[in-house]
Amino acid sequence: MASGEGGGAGDYISHHLINHTTELVEGNSFWTINTDSVFYTILLAVLYLWFFRRVAKKASAGVPSKTQNFLEMIIGFIDTQVKDIFHGTSKIVAPLALSIFIWVFLMNFMDLIPVDLLPWLGTLVGIHYMKVVPSTDLNITFGMSFGVMLIVFYYSFTVKKPFVLGYLKEFATHPFESPNLLVQSILAIPNIFLNIVETIAKPVSLGLRLFGNMYAGELIFILIAVLTLNYGWSDAFSFSGATMGFVQFLLALAWALFHILIITLQAYIFMMLSVVYLNMSHETHDSH
């Protein structure tokens, strides 16, 4: 049901991949905000917090309401998962996992809203560029993966005694270690190299995985929408127009159904990997 605006398919697609931006500092590409991403991500965060808080306020140990039951199911599930993986005592990990799971799921869920619906509403109020799925914005996924890594660093520094030095020592002595001091100091070179790669790879892969999956999914929705790009409402009753419309409907339906799995899975993976990284930050390798 793509509106026939603009020229070819290429224009249509690239138009959909441009963020609405606000420059904080004139001409500086870094101090720019992707207004649409920030708007939707905060909107979804508020939605999540409001919904859960509403239940948490009235949470009772008696007979739970249906909503409370539903949320308890999610929280119970996450609590089990976290307890299985994370062996530290930190109180932050389980709430963090819940936040990531629900929030990322909601962001990904924006993918299931018809690709042109919200941008079309945007054009009505004079906004001409809009990406509605925050997790197809690299800034958003990296924002979260770097956030997770900051917490990981915090725990790495404080849990591994002595403060910071414990972490740096591990940096130089793992994964290759030797009781011989000379051999160990030689092994420190590959150790440090490997650990630097690993430390960078963690947040980058975490952010890129979610971004890549959601970006690809969004792109396929856009490509499906392109099928009827050159048809207008007046073609709905012509043979080719109706056929293409039907094909588009079937494809979009099939992809949306499959995508339900992907969005949940990606939210789950993001959550689990965050918990795994946090668990690693709590582990000391003294037992080796």
Place this chain on the structure above:
Amino acid sequence: MNINATLIIQALVFFVVIVITMKYIWPQILGAMEEREKKIADGLAAGDRAEKELNQAKAKVETLIVEAKEQASHIKDQATQMATKIKDQAKSDALAEKERQLTAAKVEIEQETNRAKEALRQQVSALAIAGTERLISKEVDAKKHADLLDDLIKEI
């Protein structure tokens, strides 16, 4: 697809969301869940305990019933014995009373008889005197003939 300040904003929002979740959402809901779990566990334990107690009470009731039955039959036996005893007692009492009254009556009858005999004898002696007086037409000195009269009276 530039990396820009959105990343920083997202990271900040991320921390805020985590903190809010950690303070105002997670503990409340999980707390309610754990409390309910505890309640249910307590309830089940109480149920088990109650069942055990019920069984104990049932067993106790059974022994009490058996005891009560024994006691009841014991009391019945005693009562029967006592009743027999009382009956026998009453019987023997009645017999004794009968005997007593009978002897009393006999004694009285005898006394009455003796009294009547005496009275009769007096009257007969008086009659005899009167008769004799008339016969000899002469006053008999009662004192002179006392011996005679006594003999007479005895004879009567």
